[in-house]
Amino acid sequence: MTFEPADSGPAPLPDRVPLYGPAFAADPASVYELLRRYGPVAPVELAPGIPATLVTSYEHALEVLRDADTFPKDARRWQRSVPSDCPVLPLMQYRPTANLTDGAVHDRLRQAVSESLAQVDVEALRGHVEQSAELLIDRFGAKGAADLRTQYAQTLPLLVFNRLCGVPTALGDRLVAGMSAMMDGGADAENANRDLAQAVAELVALKRREPGADVVSWLMAHPARLNDEEMAHQIVMLLGTVTEPEQNLIINTLRLLLADDRFAGDLSGGSLAVQDALDEILWSDPPIANYGITYPVKDVDFAGVRLPADQPVVVSYAAANTDPSISMGDRTGNRAHLAFSAGDHTCAAKGQARLIASVAIEKLLDRLPDMRPAVPAEELAWRTGWVHRALVELPVVFPPSQPAMPAEPAVAVRDSRFIAAPVPAGSAAPSGPPPGASAAGEPRPFWGPLARRRRGGDS
Ligand code: HEM
Structure with missing residues (x-):
């Protein structure tokens, strides 16, 4: 592959820029800036x-995502060229899932997945x-301190996934532990992949025996x-899409709300809502910062560069979204970002x-x-892995804060509350509004001014 740097600049550009390791995780924006010096695509x-x-330009990212013939998803030809212990193989390898297939196979799987997801009742989900x-929140509220990732954002999508898919909690924990280790892309990724496969096979067998009113x-x-x-593979895909990105969407938005003066500063600083922060x-x-991985079946001339057949072309959703060539004005309400991808493989949910x-x-x-960050924003550490x-x-x-729900039973509380009583499609939430909320699901009256300001409610 021949890269002609668009800007030779003072410092010579490396042949390839590593996306793995702590340096990238700590400051991806600087790496994207360096990568842009190669042009719309860069060697990584x-x-x-x-x-x-890596595709870093918004316009070129869209071109790749919308041209499934030139940029298909099937990884099998590439797989043959990498060692079996390649740490990113579990993450990238071909699976017969909606997100990793092309053409008629993709259409069939996507239709099955999206029609099943569409049966989830919005109010029941809420x-x-x-x-x-x-x-x-009841578990940590009285303590006055918490880690919002491990005690909230990480667990919440799992609980919701378990409920939507009718997964027993012990099995759900094993599913997520495996998925998390794979996303981190460390040395344990292969073992994590095996554990995950075992837990998913158990879930499929369970649902064949005892189907319920749930997505699976x-x-x-x-x-x-x-x-x-095929069932097992779609479940792994759903687990990956529900738990990891959802956790990161929640936690990254909370970080912004807590750390940014526009949200947490004084009233005159503005009243951006949670929706705006999202x-x-x-x-x-x-x-999902970098994914949308495709493998051209033949050499392709693209953005002034020859892309070799069967080698990964990765779309950087993060770099494309922050591409300086697209307008960086006020983006309130603007949803033309690529965070949910685009084209045939755009997020199904x-x-x-x-x-x-x-x-x-x-x-x-x-x-x-009245929640406050316990450490300065610049001391927060980021997980390694270029995907998330x-x-x-x-x-x-x-x-x-006092608990809002009745005291939890000492044993197996998550099993009893989140597996039982699956909610049929079209029904309302199982037992009316949760304790502490009004019947209409409106904010509870004891909101403090900070919460009102963050929601943009009435400041
Ligand atoms: C309820 C939670 C979610 C569900 C059920 C879900 C489901 C899916 C499914 C089924 C696909 C595959 C579509 C296809 O290839 O045809 C997909 C793709 C995708 N989703 Fe979601 N998703 C969820 C949450 C999220 C979140 C929070 C994000 C991040 C903002 C996200 C970003 C994406 C992206 C970027 C893709 C394309 C993946 C790729 O690059 O190949 N999803 N999602």
Whole structure:
């Protein structure tokens, strides 16, 4: 592959820029800035000795995402060229899932997945998120301090996933532990992949025996007639899309709300709402930072560069969103970002993804309106891995708050509350509004001024 740097600049450009390791995780924006000096696409390494091309321009990213014939998703030809212990193989390898297939195979799987997801009732979903949020906040609320990642954002999508998919909690924990280790892309990725496969196979067997009113059972019953292997692969994809990006959307938005003066400063500083903060994160720090991986079947001349056949072309949603050549004016309400991708593989659950994050954040702000960061923003550490943009932790302090729900039973509380009583499509939340919320799901009256300001409610 021949790269002619667009700008030779004072410092020579390296042959390839590594995307793995702590330096990239700590400051991806600087790396994207360096990569832009190569032009719209740049030579990177996804792991030591694993080359790829990263698309950093918004316009070129759209071109790749909208041209599935030139830029297909099937990784199998590439896989044959990498060692079996390649640390990014578990993350990138071909699977018969909606997000990694092309053409008729993709159409069939996507239809099955999106039609099953569409059966989820919006109000029931809102109820699941509110209940999950109340449960988690009750666990740490009285302590006056918490890590919002491990004690809230990480667990909440899992609880919601378990509820939507009818997953027993112990199994759900194993699913997420495996998925998390794979996303981190460390030395343990291969073992994590094996553990994940085992847990998913158990879930498929369970749902074949005992179908319920849940997404996994709806997928199983879909006219596409997915076999066990296809079922297992769609579940892993759904788990990956629900838990990791959702967690990062929640936590990155909370970080912005807590740390940025426009949200947490004095009243005159502005009254941006949670929705605006979500939009800002989806533009500036998208949870899936670099993905949309494609493998041209033949050499392609693109953006002045020859891209070799069968080598990964990765779309940087983060770099494309912050491409200086697109207008950086006020983006309030502007949803033309690529955080949910674009083209045939655009996220199949944008609305649900946004709803989960909004409700999770609003509920936390309702319950702990005087929450403050426990450490300065610049001391927060980021998880390694080039796919996700993910904090290690987000410690906060707040005046202790009383539990909103009845005391949890000492044993197996998560199993009993989040597996039982699946909610049929079209029904309302199982038992009316959660404790502490008004019947209409409106904010509770004891909101503090900080929470009102962050929601842009009435400041
Ligand atoms: C309820 C939670 C979510 C569900 C059920 C979900 C579901 C899906 C599915 C099924 C796909 C594959 C579509 C296809 O290839 O045809 C997908 C793709 C995608 N989703 Fe979501 N998603 C969720 C949350 C999120 C969140 C929070 C984000 C980040 C903001 C996100 C970003 C994406 C992106 C970027 C893709 C394209 C992946 C690629 O590059 O190949 N999703 N999602």
